[in-house]
Amino acid sequence: MCSCNCEQPLVPSIVEVIDIVDETPDVRSFYVKCSEGGVPYSVQPGQCSMLSLPAGEGMFSCTWQEGNEYQHYAIKKVGLLTEELHSIEIGQKLGIRGPYGNGFPVEACKGKDMLFIAGGIGLAPLRSFIKYCFKHRDDYGKIDILYGSRSYADLCFKDELFNLWPQEKNTQVYVTIDNAEPEWDGHVGFVPSYLEELNPNPNGKIAVTCGPPIMIKFVLQSLEKMGYIDDQVITTLEMRMKCGIGKCGRCNVGSQYICVDGPVFTRTQLRQLPQEW
Amino acid sequence: MTDITLKIREIATRLLQSDQVDVFVGWEKGPQEYQTRPFFVRRVEDVEKLVFNEYSIHNLTNYLLKYRDSTDRVGLVVKGCDSRGIVRLLQDNQFKRNRLYIVGVCCPGIKDPLKIAKNQSGLACPPNNEEIADKCTRCLVPNPIIYDELLGESQEPHNSGERFSEIKTIENMDPNQRYQFFEDTLTQCIRCYACRQVCVACNCRTCIFDEMKPQWVGRENSTTDNMMYHLVKAMHMAGRCIECGECERVCPVNIPLMLINSKLVKDMDHFFGSYEAGMEYVEGQKPPLSVYNPDDPDDFI
Amino acid sequence: MQVIDKNKIVPLLDRLSKQSEVFVPTVKGSESGFYSWNSLNGAKEIALEALNVYHSPKNVLFPQTERMYSIEQGKQVFSIPDTFQDEKSRIIFGIRACDAKAITCFDDVFLTHGYEDSFYATRRKNTIIIGNACYQPGANCFCSSMGINPVQPDADVVIHDAGTVYAWEAITVTGQQFTEQVQDLLEEKDLGLPQLKPFSTEFDYDGVVEKLQGMFDHEIWHELAEPCMNCGTCTYMCPSCHCFDIQVKIWGDKGYRFRCWDSCMYTEYTAEAGGGNPRPDSQDRFRNRFLHKLEFFTERYDYPLCTGCGRCISVCPNGINIIDIIKRIKEVDKIV
């Protein structure tokens, strides 16, 4: 049953936090469901929700929705609201409204090889797509995941990264950290340069990237250098949001509102937007 | 004033040609005479557009804040009141004196283009004063106090009557009456913050009103939040307002902001004086509220 | 033709305000705006014959501060006991074509493109709009250049000033029903309508949107933006600027979430929680305002977000003039 507030899109429904897991020193996962059971509404990979505490609202990409069981949000501590979110405990009630945004083109990518490139908290939105691919494993070809963070401690979802995903059929996971650490015997360096080292063949492939804006800019350049054409490249943009429904004005890049027309754009679409992201 | 215009053009040409400044800030005439507006010259060809006329009211020193992080050397024109703004910026370490070339103009008093624009607009409103701007009728400092070059004839202060007379009227109200007066006045405020944006003394990089952590003053347009805004703003203006009148001029709902500012000027002088903000620039010298003295008066708290 | 005698306007407004809140252009102190008829005490200075009022009626449908819902909080508790829906019936009486068009813009923003804003929708549904045709454009008016017919406002009923009477023209079904209710104040009369006086400024807006596409990085923005201090007055006074912020007020365990006007001229508007800002400079914010008005809105809704009311021209403390800007854009070389 739909318990979202479709009639009053700016008024949240209430969910309960059923589990909290530390991913890194500043990223924490929150698992939420309605008190009467179930999820408030269904979220597609790449879509977002406006989560709130009494003190404020914030837009977060849904990291995964497990059937009608729960929704999962991995949230990095960056400002006032997220700091407060990091201090809550299991059982806390949260406001939630959504789902917002266009989400990843999961259908259009079927039959393709997938290359996921993420940096830092950027893996959180991509994870919904990655898990979707694994859930519908036969619909997608080879899956490559390239992920980097500042340090080992800052890598999100370590269990999946090192144990679960590498065991999936026809899947490769590449992990890198920015600077060498004594305990780390994996790759060291920034994501874009590792990407160029790996030089994955563009044939039949879709590249999906998400991370800090500066990383995205370099990854886009690298992909272009490696022969990926614009339609093969997908990314997500971030802007400050308040309403989530294309009314309050602030999340525009050109005539597009990131909250409703994004956050997912192909490189082709991106090229038509002013460079203001 | 045509003389002054011509001299300003001459100076600007010289400064640009000899590469003494990167930009020269003055005024140009808009589509109508009264629409005179700030103008930024970077090429000698544009110098011809510079004017100084009876509508050159804008305090151009605020624009220096746009250049504070660049290395641009700036030439600009200031009237008496505006020149005190430069002192403020120098005292607040927002700008280096050696990046400035200051052309001072002894000011005969000017008119407010916004008032005339409103009269001309056809929008219903009681007619606005098209004569000398209110702030000029109270002006004590028509002659610039800091400059590299001075233009125009030295002027006598334009004020007449007793200074702070309106303030005294308000001081003499009983507390309830006074509260009511401020409540009535300040509920009109639409909280657009234009008064802050145009203020040269408001040069904090992150203004307290934009601070979200914590949010000191709510954004609601309500009596409480409005009063809070003006109270906090007043506290921050004490000892810093140089009486250029820009805030009051730009306020879209005609809040008499100079009333509040004058009270602060008066109290600053009374408690910490004798003192008037931005009246002289002595390198390294700090205005009263920028230093702490164990024997500072505190009976107004 | 149906007409209403000018002497009957006050009785009409008195009667209407028994059932509805009626917003009428009036002068109040040093201001003028659309004020609620019942809230005006003493002599009411109606400004129907003035060109327009200083404050547009945008506050009527989109209040500057609007409570959305109440909040209760406690240990781990967060609940929303009430949502505020303002269902009062309202009449905006005597709106000019430029301001009426701004309401059409609001209808498109708040009611279309995937989501209906329930707060706006409720208020809008219960509002009747009476337009006041303009025959004498003012010094800064340029509505006709923005595709608006000043004598035909987007309204339920339009009145036309014809000397001692107003010609009364019901436009929509709502307008016809409304007319029936006040039939006894109207009479039939043969009369000619005045001639529309010429505008002091007219230009051809065709091609401006196409021209602006690809001018995002044009150097002209620097020159145009330099005098702007990002004071935001233009956006607050503009009838069609609709940006808002969502904020909260809580004392102890109770409070409410509200929205309030915001402006793309402010730094804080796009400042991200992590400290970044996609529009760090004054010029970036200035450009956004004008591109939103003149290009982006058309790309999304098919017509510009500027209705040519000229208010921003009258209020900008630094003489920034949107007509000049449009003209400059038309004349510069597109290639930088």
Ligand code: SF4
């Ligand atoms: S300019 Fe006027 S309306 Fe705007 S915040 Fe200042 S006092 Fe209030």
Ligand code: SF4
């Ligand atoms: S812009 Fe047009 S509709 Fe508006 S007041 Fe002027 S002439 Fe009338």
Ligand code: SF4
């Ligand atoms: S009113 Fe003028 S100075 Fe203020 S933000 Fe608008 S354009 Fe800039």
Ligand code: SF4
């Ligand atoms: S941009 Fe200016 S002229 Fe256009 S509708 Fe807004 S206030 Fe009126």
Ligand code: SF4
């Ligand atoms: S011009 Fe700016 S404030 Fe006005 S509607 Fe557009 S984005 Fe919002």
Ligand code: FES
């Ligand atoms: S968040 Fe309000 S328009 Fe996108």
